[in-house]
Amino acid sequence: MVAIALDDLGAAYGRRTVLSGFSTPILEGGALTAVIGPNAAGKSTLFKRIAGLIKGPGTVHLTETARGRDAVRYMPQDTGGNAVLTVYESVLLAAKQGSGWRVSDGELAEIDQILAALDLHDLAFRGLGELSGGQRQLVAIAQALVRRPEVLLMDEPTSALDLYRQIEVLAFMQRRARASGMAVLIALHDLNHALRYCDNTIVVANGAMQAAGPTSEVITAEMLREVYRVDGRVERCSRGRPVLIVDSTAT
Numbered sequence: 267m268v269a270i271a272l273d274d275l276g277a278a279y280g281r282r283t284v285l286s287g288f289s290t291p292i293l294e295g296g297a298l299t300a301v302i303g304p305n306a307a308g309k310s311t312l313f314k315r316i317a318g319l320i321k322g323p324g325t326v327h328l329t330e331t332a333r334g335r336d337a338v339r340y341m342p343q344d345t346g347g348n349a350v351l352t353v354y355e356s357v358l359l360a361a362k363q364g365s366g367w368r369v370s371d372g373e374l375a376e377i378d379q380i381l382a383a384l385d386l387h388d389l390a391f392r393g394l395g396e397l398s399g400g401q402r403q404l405v406a407i408a409q410a411l412v413r414r415p416e417v418l419l420m421d422e423p424t425s426a427l428d429l430y431r432q433i434e435v436l437a438f439m440q441r442r443a444r445a446s447g448m449a450v451l452i453a454l455h456d457l458n459h460a461l462r463y464c465d466n467t468i469v470v471a472n473g474a475m476q477a478a479g480p481t482s483e484v485i486t487a488e489m490l491r492e493v494y495r496v497d498g499r500v501e502r503c504s505r506g507r508p509v510l511i512v513d514s515t516a517t
């Protein structure tokens with residue numbers, strides 16, 4: 267199973283350094299890791315640096331991977347797409363990118379399964395240009411998954427989704443990571459999603475790694491105050507699940 271660790275990563279836009287000395291413990295495949303932090307902290311930059319889309323110092327260590335850096339896939343926050351294609355065509359094209367054009371029954375079955383899991387079956391033959399923002403976000407998730415990444419970097423993948431689809435998608439990603447051994451890093455603003463679905467959490471603040479470890483140990487009242495400038499607490503709901511309650515902005 268794949269494992270990833272970041273060692274002293276940095277990144278800059280022109281002369282402005284926005285990420286420096288970013289290291290993490292080993293993140294094992296089969297699990298979801300939340301990447302959290304305030305606006306402009308450097309989460310998207312971190313993902314782009316890991317995916318090799320921007321260069322900089324430091325090393326991304328990948329072990330037990332058959333495809334090396336090709337095993338890493340970045341799903342950006344803004345998901346455009348070729349409006350001429352249908353949903354099905356765009357997902358099929360994603361599946362075949364970088365390989366031959368022959369399509370096996372197994373690949374078609376997997377596309378069908380992913381479209382069904384993301385509730386996209388009824389939209390399969392609609393043009394991408396006719397979709398809502400949330401529907402486009404679901405298609406982008408399908409496109410990322412059919413490429414079978416070993417490390418998937420998802421930049422706020424639920425930001426355009428309604429409540430039902432947010433939890434459906436996160437639960438699906440959790441099941442898929444466990445079944446396939448893929449390592450999934452998800453940039454999130456909703457810390458309750460991190461508490462509920464993510465085994466580990468990495469906190470990004472001012473372009474640096476502020477904390478990393480099991481989610482229950484990382485999302486604490488102290489971290490909320492220091493990083494997010496809010497007074498809050500994690501309590502157990504009546505079903506025993508951890509829930510974040512924000513009381514006020516910190517004074």
Ligand SMILES: Nc1ncnc2c1ncn2[C@@H]1O[C@H](COP(=O)(O)OP(=O)(O)OP(=O)(O)O)[C@@H](O)[C@H]1O
Nearest residue numbers: 279280284303304305306307308309310311312470
């Ligand atoms: N293409 C770019 N050129 C110059 N500066 C950039 C570029 N992209 C991002 N930045 C700057 O880098 C810093 C980090 O941005 P980044 O998008 O990584 O933050 P983020 O944590 O993902 O934020 P958000 O939660 O708001 O999406 C910000 O100050 C931003 O203005």
